[in-house]
Amino acid sequence: MSKIGIGVLASGRGTNFEALVRAVRRGNMNGEVRVLIANVPDAPVLKRAEAEQVPGVTISHRDFKKRAEFEQALVAELRKHDVGLVCLAGFMRILSPVFVQAFENRIMNIHPSLLPAFAGLQGMQVHEAVLAAGVKVAGCTVHFVTSDLDAGPIIVQRAIPVHEGDTAETLALRVLVEEHQAFAEAVRLFCAGRLRVEGRRVRILKHEERETKDEGATIG
């Protein structure tokens, strides 16, 4: 069976990208990270791509007048690398239907909260909002991307307790450890053909169910 090509979009630091590349290799998954696209020139994630020997490309949204043109450039680059799964790993741009429809049910995003709580925020804003709300449990979510921001079908979630005395920074670090695990798990399930989107829900198929999948409904 030929491997599923994975393309990662990122904007900054790139720990999720790095963890994903390593998990895909180590986990002997039926997938392969083929390209990293950064929308921010000189983003640290590009250095990580180089170190991991994954082709890194910069496509800056600032070089395009229209969002659709930027997204078409992303799609073209991903197609060039024969990508069948797109992972948003700290990608700080909202994607319109132009992009989402090109990879329907084939785009995953990692979000640093237990969605649908704290949707629509990014990075440290999320952890600050979590602490301000006084919730006792935090975590992360991997979900399929739809045109509704942070609202697509949920694939994997991992929860951790919020500690007395947590700051946004300490909480972010503990959630990040979970993010790396959750993203790897979601990609592993996708590559094994074990994810089925049923309306707003994602069903995780057992191995034996996977054998009898009806083509088209199951992805990966």
Ligand code: GAR
């Ligand atoms: C991660 O915490 C990720 O969940 C978050 O940005 C960080 C990127 O870190 N993404 C969002 O907030 C998306 N709304 P990384 O660059 O080290 O992977």
